[in-house]
Structure formats: C-alpha cells, structure tokens
Amino acid sequence: MSAHDDVHNFLTEAHCVSQEDQFSLPNAEQPAVERVLHQLSAIRTIIATLDDPYTDTNSISAMETYVTGLIDPLEHFLADPPLPAHTHIPLNTTGQRGRPSDQLDLDRALLLHDLGNTWRDIATAMGVARQTLYSVRLKGKGL
Structure with a gap:
C-alpha cells in the first residue's frame, strides 16, 4: 500500500468521525463531547503535519479550518456548559x-x-x- 493510500484512508476515517459524532450540543453528555473533542484534536494535529505530495497546501489548510470549526463549539460547550435540563430558571x-x-x-x-x-x-x-x-x-x- 502506498503512502497516498494511507493518507486517503486516514482522511476517509477522519471524515467518518466528523459525520458520525454529530449530536445535539445542548443535550449532549460531557464525556461524549470530551471523546469527540479528543478525536478531532488528534485529526487536526495529523492534518497539520501531513506531508503528502498529492495533497496541496490549500487543501490541507481547508481541512484544518473545517476541523477547527468542529472543535470550537465543542470547546465552548465544555468551557460553559448549559444548565441541566429542567433546572430552575431564574x-x-x-x-x-x-x-x-x-x-x-x-x-x-x-x-x-x-x-x-x-x-x-x-x-x-x-x-x-x-x-x-x-x-x-x-x-x-x-x-
């Protein structure tokens, strides 16, 4: 298997992670958000260090931006989680x-x-x- 196939397989798996782990943030459980955040952070790190002659720098930058767009709301959710459902509202x-x-x-x-x-x-x-x-x-x- 060539390095290009490895990169392609990685990108395919990364795409699956980003699609499968979508859930409703206000009702998500913190451990699930932490797990997905960990996976996406690892994906972003790998993409940032990707050295593939078949992938141009604009594509790599676009992928990093996409993953960062997925990470940001998750980090915000963990930093400032909503009140539990049916909590007394002032x-x-x-x-x-x-x-x-x-x-x-x-x-x-x-x-x-x-x-x-x-x-x-x-x-x-x-x-x-x-x-x-x-x-x-x-x-x-x-x-």
Whole structure:
C-alpha cells in the first residue's frame, strides 16, 4: 500500500468521525463531547503535519479550518456548559401581578440555534417549553 493510500484512508476515517459524532450540543453528555473533542484534536494535529505530495497546501489548510470549526463549539460547550435540563430558571420579578417571566440567556439560545440545534432541543436544555422560546421571538427579543 502506498503512502497516498494511507493518507486517503486516514482522511476517509477522519471524515467518518466528523459525520458520525454529530449530536445535539445542548443535550449532549460531557464525556461524549470530551471523546469527540479528543478525536478531532488528534485529526487536526495529523492534518497539520501531513506531508503528502498529492495533497496541496490549500487543501490541507481547508481541512484544518473545517476541523477547527468542529472543535470550537465543542470547546465552548465544555468551557460553559448549559444548565441541566429542567433546572430552575431564574425569574424576572416586576412587582406586578401575574407570573414572573423566565430569565433566559437569549444569546446562548441563538448561538445553539446557529450551530444547527432545533428550538425544541434548545428549550429542553434550557428547561423551558419550546413555546416559551417562540413567545420570546414574537415579542421581538431576537429569536
């Protein structure tokens, strides 16, 4: 087997890792995220040191950028994990009648949605109903 075949096989396996280990971040378990992060970091290191005459530097750079794009949200998730599902969400009390509104981290919700998570998964991770996120969006708060 030639070195080119080895590189091709490695890249094929790396692609499989990046596709198989996709999950809903707000509801992911920390050990699973750590495992995938470890695998992707190893892949990025190997790609950065790849010396293959059949692979040009632009392709290598593009692969590194792609893997880094997968790693960044995982590192962010580990550094600032969401509250466990159905955790008590702080309430905004106004002193007026009626139920106080939930204090939701709307920036976090938007980030999770931009990463491809569904509003249902985000709502579950934040411990609120999907309808709550929908209502906030209707009130013009950015969702």
